[in-house]
Amino acid sequence: MACNNCETSFQSYQSIIVSIVHSGSNRLLYVQNQGQNIVMIRRILLCYTTASGGAGVLYLRPAPDGITWTYPSGFLETGITALYYTLNAAGINITQAQAEYIEIEGRSRSCPN
DSSP states (O other): OOSSHHHHHHGGGOSEEEEEEEETTEEEEEEEEOSSSEEEEEEEEEEEEETTSOEEEEEEESTTSSEEOSSSOSEEOTTOEEEEEEEEOTTEEEEEEEEEEEEEOOOOOOOOO
């Protein structure tokens, strides 16, 4: 979900879209690859504030690193939207997220002789 109208229009030019969906007391973090290339996601930053005035950032990474996301890979294929993380959001006011990624652009081809 974009944070404002400008970001909504910019998203059409980005390969990766990060969305946060409210589901009961949970926040579901989805990542979509709308580009033409496979992407390697290295880190997702999940920012939050609490009703008591606290704030924090979770640094999500692929397994086996620190706080891992639930999607089983660091790579996301073209056209895939996947659930990456579920945050129990009781008492959390705002959540935002950003993904840091690399697009895999190089391809080699085998041609018949």
